[in-house]
Amino acid sequence: MSPLAAILVRDMRIAVRVGGGALMGVLFFLVVVTLIPFAVGPDLPLLKRIGPAILWLAALLASLLALDRLFATDHEDGSLDLILMGRAPLELVVAAKGLAHWLTTGLPLIVAAPLIGLLLNLDATAEAALVVTLLVGTPALTFIGLIGAAIAVTLRRGGLLLAVIVLPLTVPVLIFGVAAANAAIVGPVPFGTPFMILCALTLASLAVGPFAAAAALRQEME
Amino acid sequence: MQISAVDLACHRGGRDVFAGLSFALASGELLAVTGRNGAGKSSLLRTIVGLVRIASGTLTLADGDPELTIAEQAHYLGHQDAQKPSLSVAENLRFWAGFLDSGPADIGLALAAVGLEELADLPAAYLSAGQRRRLSIARLLAVKRPIWLLDEPTSTLDAASQDRLAGLMRAHLTEGGMILAATHSALGLPASRELRLDDVRPLQPAAAGGAS
Numbered sequence: 001m002s003p004l005a006a007i008l009v010r011d012m013r014i015a016v017r018v019g020g021g022a023l024m025g026v027l028f029f030l031v032v033v034t035l036i037p038f039a040v041g042p043d044l045p046l047l048k049r050i051g052p053a054i055l056w057l058a059a060l061l062a063s064l065l066a067l068d069r070l071f072a073t074d075h076e077d078g079s080l081d082l083i084l085m086g087r088a089p090l091e092l093v094v095a096a097k098g099l100a101h102w103l104t105t106g107l108p109l110i111v112a113a114p115l116i117g118l119l120l121n122l123d124a125t126a127e128a129a130l131v132v133t134l135l136v137g138t139p140a141l142t143f144i145g146l147i148g149a150a151i152a153v154t155l156r157r158g159g160l161l162l163a164v165i166v167l168p169l170t171v172p173v174l175i176f177g178v179a180a181a182n183a184a185i186v187g188p189v190p191f192g193t194p195f196m197i198l199c200a201l202t203l204a205s206l207a208v209g210p211f212a213a214a215a216a217l218r219q220e221m222e
Numbered sequence: 223m224q225i226s227a228v229d230l231a232c233h234r235g236g237r238d239v240f241a242g243l244s245f246a247l248a249s250g251e252l253l254a255v256t257g258r259n260g261a262g263k264s265s266l267l268r269t270i271v272g273l274v275r276i277a278s279g280t281l282t283l284a285d286g287d288p289e290l291t292i293a294e295q296a297h298y299l300g301h302q303d304a305q306k307p308s309l310s311v312a313e314n315l316r317f318w319a320g321f322l323d324s325g326p327a328d329i330g331l332a333l334a335a336v337g338l339e340e341l342a343d344l345p346a347a348y349l350s351a352g353q354r355r356r357l358s359i360a361r362l363l364a365v366k367r368p369i370w371l372l373d374e375p376t377s378t379l380d381a382a383s384q385d386r387l388a389g390l391m392r393a394h395l396t397e398g399g400m401i402l403a404a405t406h407s408a409l410g411l412p413a414s415r416e417l418r419l420d421d422v423r424p425l426q427p428a429a430a431g432g433a434s
Contacts, residue, residue, distance in 0.1 A: 006320030010309070017308040078302025085271050085293040086321060222275060 003088035004096040011100035021066025022104035029062040029109050033116045044121045051120035052130055052181035059109050059134055060141055060170055066105050067145040067166070068152060068159035070097060071217065075153050084221060094217070095210040098146050106138035122185075129184030129191065133198060137177040140202040143209030144169045150216035173201050223285045223368060223400065224248040225270070225292065230279035232265050239265045243279070245417050247402060249368070250395050252411065255404040257419030263404035264301070266419070267371045270402070271298050286368070296369035297362045303354045304361075307347030311338055311357055314346050319364040332364035333357075335390065337383070351378040359387060362394075370394060372403040376410075384410055 015022040036054050037047060074080040083093055113134055114127045122130065148166035152158030179194035224246060231241035239262040247253045255263050268274040270281065271293040283292050305314045312329055319327035333339045336356040341349070349357065355378050362370060370391075376384050388410030391401055403409060 003321045006317050009320075010306070010313075010317045013313065014306055014308055019308060073306075076302075077306070078300050078304040079306075081268075081271075081273055081298065081300060081302075082304050082318070083321070084273060085296070085298060087290070087294045088321070221273060 003086060004092055007083075007088075007093055007096040008100050011097055012104055015066070015100065015104035020104070021069065021101075022108065025062045025065050025105040026108040026112050028065055029058050030112060030116055032058040032061065034119060037119055048121045048123075048126070049186070051117065051122045051126065052133075052185065053178045054120060055113055055117065055130055056134070056137075056174055056178050056181070059106075059113070059138060060167075060174060062109055063101075063105055063138060063141045064145060064163060064166060066101065067142070067149050068162045070101055070146070070149040071153040071213075072149075072158055080153075080217070080221065084218070090214040090217065091210045094146060094150070094213045095206075098142050098209065098213075101145075102139050102142040106134075106142055109138065110134045126181070126185045129181045133177045133180045133195065136195070136202055137173050137198050140173045140198075140205040141170055143202075143205040144173070146209045146213040147216060150213035150220070153217060154220050173198065173205075176201060223283070223398075225281070225283050225369070225400065225402075227270075227281045228279055230266075230269065230281060231277040232262060232269050232274060233277035234265060234274060238277075240419060241278075243417075243419075245415070247400050247415070249398045249400055251414035252391065252395060252401045252403065252409070253415045253417055254409065254413035255402065255417045255419060256406070261419035263419060264373050267298065267300075267373050267402065267404055270371060271296055273298075292369065295367055296371055297365070297367045299358055299362065299370070299372045299375055301373055303358045305346045305349075305354060305357060308345060310343050310345055311349070312342040314357060315360055315364055318361045322361075322367075323365040327364045329364060332360040335363050336360045336386065352380055352383060355379055356383060359390065363390065368399050370399060370401045370403075372401065372405075374405060375403055376405065376407055 014020050033054060040046060071080065074083065084090065110131055113131055117127045117130060145166050148162040151165060152161045155161055176194045176198040180191060180198055183189045183194055184191045226246040228244050230243040232239040245253065255266060257263055265274060269276055272291065281292070286295055311333065315329050315332060319329060330339060333342055336359050338353065338356055338360065341353070346354065346357065375387060379387060391409070392411050394401060
């Protein structure tokens with residue numbers, strides 16, 4: 001098994017075991033989205049209009065949930081020392097950890113989104129648009145979050161700092177993700193325009209995130 | 223293969239931990255690093271594997287693999303055991319074997335060598351401190367590396383396990399490996415060399431200001 005496959009398999013295994021973050025993320029997502037109709041009331045046109053925004057916000061918060069432990073647990077039990085010493089480039093290890101996080105946290109959200117969309121009076125077109133935008137946009141949330149997780153690695157209560165660092169950086173993803181979903185539902189902008197920008201944001205974060213996070217980890221470990 | 227350090231200094235948290243440290247270690251040798259608490263034993267080990275930046279001095283490896291750094295040819299057994307409580311004993315070891323060396327590793331053999339073969343399927347959360355330490359030692363056996371850097375390897379081990387560790391260390395030295403162990407207590411085998419960090423006085427703190 002290559003070093004990166006070993007990291008990927010280990011992180012996914014930990015996430016689905018007892019105390020792992022995989023189930024917590026999707027449950028949190030479902031709870032937050034379910035609460036909105038109770039708070040807003042049974043106003044179906046309103047729910048339909050704000051539905052994509054609510055699902056995107058909930059997905060953003062849910063992906064942050066398990067992120068603060070991503071490097072912190074490895075730092076606390078000494079695994080990070082051995083990872084830094086290893087022959088595998090730290091950037092790729094960080095990317096593998098990000099991929100494992102997305103597969104166990106982001107992907108379940110996307111699977112759950114169409115079901116929970118029913119509560120927000122979304123029709124088939126809206127749900128399809130939402131799933132596509134989440135599929136393209138959630139990797140950006142994870143890979144931007146990697147940077148915050150790496151910066152907060154040595155702090156005891158890193159979760160709060162992580163949210164403060166990461167949430168502002170995710171604003172563009174949120175704007176264009178929701179804009180693309182709304183464009184497909186109500187128009188008037190064509191779906192393609194904001195969607196292309198969302199794709200670009202994701203590609204940029206995939207390229208920058210691992211390098212920035214690896215640099216932050218090296219700095220922190222000194 | 224030989225590691226040599228010349229005039230090595232380590233600077234952590236705004237103070238000099240040690241300075242002017244020189245030693246050499248060749249294949250088949252055991253270097254015991256001793257010293258009081260805080261003398262810099264752990265810092266020295268972390269400096270050698272590159273986890274702490276070298277403040278000054280040189281650290282070179284002769285006759286090793288020129289493509290690899292010292293850290294990439296070394297095993298580091300630190301205070302922390304680098305194990306995940308939710309994974310089983312075998313899964314923990316298989317992960318490190320896969321991460322450190324992509325070749326096939328005999329997990330069963332390594333676990334048997336530290337007497338953990340019967341606990342292979344037990345989640346690591348249920349291990350005692352001594353058993354966790356033994357699982358860490360199994361990592362050194364599952365993946366072959368010429369340099370072993372051991373930080374208090376015998377702490378938390380019972381007498382029988384200490385004997386077993388001494389046997390494993392002797393076998394590693396016979397195969398041409400080298401060991402650098404930071405320790406308070408006896409290792410159970412004679413050290414080829416000893417490095418006393420108490421004798422290596424840190425330099426006086428640098429005078430404040432830049433007037434001089």
